[in-house]
Amino acid sequence: MSTHYVGSEIGRLRRVMLHRPNLSLQHLTPSNCQDLLFDDVLSVERAGKEHDVFAETLRQQDVEVLLLSKLLAETLAINEAKEWLLTTQVSDFRLGPSYAAEIQGWLRALPDSQLARILTGGLTYGEVPAGMVNMVVNTHNDADFIINPLPNHLFTRDTSCWIYHGVSINPMAKVPRRRESDNLRAIYRWHPLFAQHPFISYFDEQKITDENATIEGGDILVIGRGIVLIGISERTTPQGIELLARSLFKHHQAKRVIALQLPKHRSCMHLDTVFTQLDINKFSVYPAVIQADSHYWNLTPDEHGGLCMIEEPHFLNALGQALEVDHIELIATGGDKFEAEREQWNDANNVLAVRPGVVIGYERNTFTNEKYDQAGITVLSIPGDELGRGRGGARCMSCPLQRDDV
Template identity: 30%
Template sequence: MEKSIQVSSEVGTLRRLLIHSPDSGLGKVVPSKAQDWLFEDIIHLDTMRRKEYDFYVKTLLYFLDSEKIKGKLAEIDADHERNFFKPDSSDYFNSDKVIELQKLLAEILENDLTKMKLVAAACAIEKEWYTTHDELFNLPSVELAKTLISGTTPSGEMLFPPIPNFIFTRDIGITINDHILLNRPKKQARTREALLVQYIFYNHPIFAEVRQNLIEIPDNETLFLLPEEQVQDAQSTLEGGDVMMVAKNHLLIGISERTTIYAAKQVIKILFEKKIVEKITLVKIPNKRDYMHIDTVFTQVKRNMWVLLGSLAKPQIKAEDEALIKAGLLKSQKAEEVQIVQFRREQEHEPREIESLEELLTEISVYDLNCQPLDVKFIYSGNNEFPYGAREQWTDSCNLLAVKEGVVIGYDRNDKTLEAFKNAGFEAVKMEDLLQDFETGKKNPETITDTFIMLPSAELSRARGGSHCMSMPILRSEF
């Protein structure tokens, strides 16, 4: 019998994933609080939901659960009042393969004990009074789920801050073979988000078979004793965008603006003790908002193909500059480089440094995924042309979701990156057009190959996260 929770690669055919459609909380982000809530801009909610994200969900359904969508596109598109994508609607698509977190939350809240504990925990985090606890506990589970996510009660009162980053379900955790690693967000804005997810994983029946395989990262128990200048690196914070399951035996962990070396070391210890993987590679990227997580710098397209930011692909220091740095005449650029260290579970293997991202990704393709060295290919953000590489990386040119090997979803706005994909033999197709081709039978999700599916992104790209961020795969087919 096929497992319901199993991910051993980034590009095996996607079978089940967790998503969260844009909720009303995103429409309540105000300029004065946007950065505190980890948003860079103010989005137009209806455009994001109806003209962008809904295409994303329809496409995922066609690839993962076509019976929920095939033959219904015209009906859905014609009726703008039909809430096909809202789990509290009678029209909801209700797939057990494209799974909405809000639906799972509402279902666990049907249990009064779970409901009581979660409401109490949320009120404690948000510093609310007992009367608020009482008010929330008396809400129906569907309404309570919406309130806990959006922060707004059914009467329209904005009780809590929104958690607009909930659409980025990649960050809530990562599936590592048949285990799930839960995140520890760095920013306070994501604390309630992590709490809701923790309750879902520990209480919903679909995770019953892996409940003993849930992994939580321990806190640094001595953190409160450290001087302020040492606290930053000693925190135990990790987000799923910094974790990639690239092969059954190999996990990547990014050290970034959001994930600390302390948390990474805890994960290495736990996974090696449990014998879940053989290799763990730490990839330290510059601590800058430009990058945030490693999946904003590179993602996988095929076993032998990767998309990445060229400026971080190889060491950038020239030989003459290296001599000047050693002599103390030039400031080291080390902070702007990628540093890579690989650990193996077998004690006889010493940790080894890897020179560059390109070397690491080539090794994964060759040694973990059985590709020939000469077949490994790289596609660069902005086609590696100045200034498009950096511009398009900022709008998530490197943040792609593979629905199957060689078929990826990415934003439509990154023209130079799309040009690079076309030069590599890919077809670039608008998501709306592809859906029509699926509906008419002109194309088939089962047989489509080497395709870049262009997701409309005028509003989604303002949120600083792409299709890879907006997904948490929990089941992929193995090669």
Template identity: 30%
Template sequence: MLFTKDFKLGVGSEIGALRALLIHSPDSGLGKVVPSKAQDWLFEDIVHLDTMRKNEYDHYVKLLMYFLDPGKIKGKLEDINSRAADRAFFKPDNPGFHASTKVIELQTLLADILEDTAICEKLVASVCAIEGCNYRLQQKLVATPPVELAKIFISGAITDDEMIFAPIPNLIFSRDIGIVINQHILINKPAKKARSRETLLVRYIFFNHLLFAAYRDNILEIPETVQHFLRPGEDNEGKTTLEGGDVMVVAPNHVIIGCSERTSVSGANEAIKLLFDNRVVSKVTIVKIPHKRDYMHIDTVFTQVKRNMWVLLGSLGRMEIDVETAEPIAWFGDKKSKDRTEILQFEAGKPEPKPFSCIEDLLNDISQNDLGSTEPTRFIYSGDNVFPYDSREQWTDSCNLLALNEGIVLGYDRNTKTVEAFKKNGFKVIKVTDLLQKFERDELDPKTMKDTLVLMPSAELSRARGGFHCMSMPVLRDGV
């Protein structure tokens, strides 16, 4: 079982040095997404699994290991690369798996808890209830070895040729399953049926794995509204939903929650109550963005790079004044209320929320007042703020960056105009393959790097509509 007595939870920013995170490397279920079901399973396209694994995600895991758990990779890169054909390094059911307690694979944690017979029986029964399985199949799954059962739960396949239920391909976006806020875990409440099983699996992991035993009283679950079962219809906009891509821990006392295509106003309200009642933070800012697939979560339109620097989609960042009504409207000019960007900040103990006129004003306030920046706040814009590259590159996650440390961020190599914008702001730019070799030859040290954008290959990963912020659930960061 993956376990360490020294394991700690603690995330109080988006940019503190990353020490531990949860990920899920691409599994066989991603290779079984079919065009007719792609959108139901929340994919825009089908992906080529082997390319995604070997040429893209594999580099991500190696880079994380150099930063978070170097003892398991330093001096071994050539050997690991020679075994790349069997993907032994980052798939937990292979003998060469890294088994890191810093770069933590969700599939390993799931297999661990399935070793307990009572937990296994409960979880199998719960999954079978969701998926409508018959009793004989339920008994067959209970008798399946834990490592194999974990793969089945995730991929939906009992063998390579026999699928028994849908895959859960979105599990690679581990940010959405929940978020660590200081020493608490806020579990998501997904908007789409396609994510129901992954939420169930993750809930069992957090409440039952020894890794999180010391924090079980700190796990927060979003409740449904009172008498929610009386709402009319099977699918309506009033339901309570919240996903991790809409939650950002920007300071120890401050969380941003987005109201988006995936997170409802009701979900945001319930999260505020939980966070204030449990004294997790004292300030929550709600950022309502247009409910469009283009944006999906707030981390698809902005993420933090440094204490005083953010990357964002310029068309949503600023506001202008409607000449007819003298009211602020979104830069893109859509006057429908559901397409307006609105921002309200709530503080515990204060009766009235504080409005912000635009996202840039909010981010500037965070940099200057929450994080105490001594330098002016700067913004790097998607596509260098030039149409149509701003929208094109936002679609391929130019704004969805993961900070490994302040100023050290990962992004896709395909967003060339955004890369140029980083260069204009004094950033070094390096391909991940070159960076890994420099680490191995001691030409660079992860601990001393400054202001660097690491370019990650993206032909297949970008088809899945998520960047490295989406593909990470930080569980421990240093303070800023």
């Protein structure tokens, strides 16, 4: 079985994948940021430095940090992987057969690290060698993208997430993020770190192309004991949850899925922006969204390879039973109504546990961090004035590859 295993939200974190933003943020402008799912443009240098602090904080906690760009460059050293990515991301349907062949040929000759940078950061018509004359070229401006940038690769949690002994390479809800899944699919298929250690791929056999079946990792909490908690959100649909649940049950990786309905607002885009686990029985919560008596769907396998789906009340009671604890302690977002709304927007609830009771979060969320401290939770604070403007915190920016059970 694979060396990669995520058995909980709070067990000791051993290995994680991050993506340091660079070229994709350089390609982010006021005129295109909304289309690329960002509210604003970020300072490239400051965002990079803040991300370096995040990575170093993890290393100081004895967590092995793998960088997506490096993994992708090492994957591209394998010819089969390079050809698959080039034909997938620079397709005849996107550029036309003749120009696609030219661009693929030019990209094929680049160093692997530079090609990885382009596949994550984007490529414009003005950045390729002059002299490529073509009907497609002549109908585009230099600033138009041949390959769109992927600034949301910063949020490695969403594109793929490990659930017990397998990985879900997620069918993303928004078109600007769907190419991210191809980069991860190539890494998991060909990189020696993964190719040499068999693991379950929950969605690999299910070529999900219908946009109604979407799921993103920010909505998935692996709470242990064979239980998975998933938010029905702006980005994760009931159809996507049903497909994932069936695969989890088929591979005997879960015995129960709890699906919780969320408002479809950008402020609570994913479950982990309003609810994360901090310790065995302690959770951060934004009470304006998550209520103790919220209804939820209880999904269990039936005897015929299908699902039993029952809507039930009292979400908090169900969570306590699933975790086998007598009491769940909810730590609400700090401050008065206005301060709490601001801090939730700035990802005060989106913290990453490195072990039970120790989490990484943005230093700017002072009211919430103080409440965590009072509840016995240690906060390892990191700067996030720039990174936070991308609307994602430490949990969003991390894809655990190896984490202990609890």
